[in-house]
Amino acid sequence: MTTANPTAWRTTDPGLPDRLLEGAIDLHCHSGPSVMPRYFDHYDAMHEASSVGMRALLIKDHYYSATPVTEMLNKKFSHLKVTLLSGVPLNNTTGGLNLYAVEHGIKLGAKLVWMPTFSSKNHLDHHKKDEHFKDKFPQTKKVMTEPTPLTVTDEAGKLLPEVLPILDMIAESDIVLSSGHLHISEIWPLFEEAKRRGVKRLLCNHPTYVVDASLEDIRxxxxxxxxxxxxxxxxxxxxxxxxxxxxxxxAMITAGSIDRTILGSDLGQIGNPRLIDGFKNVIETCLDLGYSEVDVRKMVSTNAAQLIGLE
Structure with missing residues (x-):
């Protein structure tokens, strides 16, 4: 990391953010079709990423696995040179902590399993406690059935037995385990048991938001x-x-280190900036903070490639 005149790149090398977009990987792309309002679909996302030379997008929908779609799009539109990936979200619509859904997703090519997100008890508790939560998180286009709260631990904080074979399957397939929107108190026993069972790829999404992780937790x-x-x-x-x-x-990057920080867009919502504009803006922010070209490339490309298993 450099500190002397960090904004000098704007004069000496204004094309640097565009170069850093080339080869970038987004592990948090919210394209559609979706019950959430999205400004683009999976095919449009592929084109948008291709227009700036991005390498890969991991499609995240809270209600279904996009893996069948990504497999088809990769085959039909390989000339765009963007690899689409997806995973299995363990929410109510996929049966919650459902080993069958995990197995099916992996057999189709899923690269990641998300623990409960919108269906997690923690997420729903945040929603109930904050009267403005609906303004801070995207809502479905139409009112849907009230979710059943999901957790991975019992009242004593011990992992539920149905989580264990899921961890074994993730370990055996060597894919990513994401903590989803679980509370930090649930993530500790989840990750500790996952490691004991041989899971090598662990991911915590937006740790300081909803998850309630502190900077020390991140460390x-x-x-x-x-x-x-x-x-x-x-x-x-x-x-x-x-x-x-x-x-x-x-502060978040410092706590987690450059080598273990991934910057994902979490974009695709109607009314928000485009995915590539969000990427470019945060790349510029990191450069202005004094991070080097090598540092920023790690956070928007290399680290994600290592985690997800892209050579």
């Missing part, structure tokens, strides 16, 4: 070998979900 999670993914939508001006400023991003 300890990284010490366990986990990657921390911070959502660009929470830092980009013009985003409906901008909660943080550059100094807070720097």
């Amino acid at each position: 300890q999670l990284v010490g366990m070998g986990a990657y921390m993914e911070h959502s660009m939508c929470m830092f980009v001006p013009g985003s409906k979900f901008k909660f943080y400023d550059p100094p807070e991003l720097q």
Whole structure:
């Protein structure tokens, strides 16, 4: 990391952000079709990423696995040179902590399993406690059935037995385990048991938001070998979900280290900046904070490639 005149790149090398977009990987792309309002679909996302030379997008929908679609699009539109990936979200629509859904997703080519997100008890508790939560998180286009709260631990904080074979399957397939929207108190026993069972790829999404992880928690999670993914939508001006400023991003990166930090867009919502604009803006922010070209490339490309298993 450099500190002397960090904004000098704007004069000496104004094309640097565009170069850093080339080869970038987004592990948090919210394209559609979806019950959430999205400004683009999976095919459009592929084209948008291709237009700036991005390498890969991991499609995240809270209600279904996009793996069958990504496999088809990769085959039909390989000339765009963007690899689409997806995973299995363990929410109510996929049967919750459903080993069958995990197995099916993996057999189709899923690269990641998300623990409960919108269906997690922690997420729903946040929703109930904060009367403005609906303004801070995207809502479905139409009212849907009230979710059943999901957790991975019992009242004593011990992992539920149905979680264990899921961890074994993730370990055997060597794919990514994401903590989803679980509370930090649930993530500790989840990740500790996952490591004991041979899971090598651990990811914590937006640890400081909803998950309620502190900077010290981030340091300890990284010490366990986990990657921390911070959502660009929470830092980009013009985003409906901008909660943080550059100094807070720097504190998060410092706590998690450059080598274990991933910056994912978490974009695709109607009314928010485009995915590639969000990427470019946060890349510029990191450069202005004094991070080098090598540092920024790690956070928007290399680290994600290592975690997800792209050569």
